Amino acid sequence: DAGVIQSPRHEVTEMGQEVTLRCKPISGHNSLFWYRQTMMRGLELLIYFNNNVPIDDSGMPEDRFSAKMPNASFSTLKIQPSEPRDSAVYFCASRRGESEKLFFGSGTQLSVL
Amino acid sequence: SQQGEEDPQALSIQEGENATMNCSYKTSINNLQWYRQNSGRGLVHLILIRSNEREKHSGRLRVTLDTSKKSSSLLITASRAADTASYFCATVRGNTPLVFGKGTRLSVIA
Numbered sequence: 001d002a003g004v005i006q007s008p009r010h011e012v013t014e015m016g017q018e019v020t021l022r023c024k025p026i027s028g029h030n031s032l033f034w035y036r037q038t039m040m041r042g043l044e045l046l047i048y049f050n051n052n053v054p055i056d057d058s059g060m061p062e063d064r065f066s067a068k069m070p071n072a073s074f075s076t077l078k079i080q081p082s083e084p085r086d087s088a089v090y091f092c093a094s095r096r097g098e099s100e101k102l103f104f105g106s107g108t109q110l111s112v113l
Numbered sequence: 114s115q116q117g118e119e120d121p122q123a124l125s126i127q128e129g130e131n132a133t134m135n136c137s138y139k140t141s142i143n144n145l146q147w148y149r150q151n152s153g154r155g156l157v158h159l160i161l162i163r164s165n166e167r168e169k170h171s172g173r174l175r176v177t178l179d180t181s182k183k184s185s186s187l188l189i190t191a192s193r194a195a196d197t198a199s200y201f202c203a204t205v206r207g208n209t210p211l212v213f214g215k216g217t218r219l220s221v222i223a
Contacts, residue, residue, distance in 0.1 A: 042215040091155055098208040099143045104155030
């Protein structure tokens with residue numbers, strides 16, 4: 001199994017540009033999570049999906065952030081327009097079932113200049 | 114919130130010594146999980162302990178859970194330089210997502 005796959009690994013963009021982060025969860029996993037990690041705030045849960053349906057997006061910072069999961073094997077996190085304070089590492093994680101362990105991707109290091 | 118809080122924030126020990134990290138939480142749980150993060154990488158699951166378990170072992174790892182005190186500890190025995198990482202706990206209740214604390218940064222000095 002290839003694990004959770006995230007792309008790109010690194011993204012450098014200018015303020016105001018649109019950024020799209022991608023995630024492919026492990027096959028057979030029915031829950032997907034997007035987290036953001038910074039030194040100041042630690043690991044923050046942004047949004048999670050169960051069976052491709054968004055369950056809780058209360059962690060999404062503001063309307064500039066949106067996430068979709070069009071099918072069981074793909075999810076995107078979009079930031080439009082991006083701002084320097086969005087600079088962070090964004091992680092995607094998936095799990096097979098309720099209460100089970102999470103498998104994390106390698107993350108996307110986002111730098112907004 | 115199912116957030117666990119790790120303590121201490123940072124820990125520095127010599128190779129061969131044991132490292133103990135603690136986690137406290139506030140609500141009832143189904144299980145508690147410990148994760149490890151090497152610098153620049155995603156979190157990796159280490160061990161899961163269910164609410165009806167009191168102790169669990171995995172290699173050099175020993176985890177305890179005290180539901181009456183709402184606390185858990187992670188013990189790494191005979192530490193190695195390669196154990197240098199950040200360690201996080203997270204509690205789980207039903208189908209809610211895992212919420213992580215700020216973690217404990219462990220440095221093992223060779």
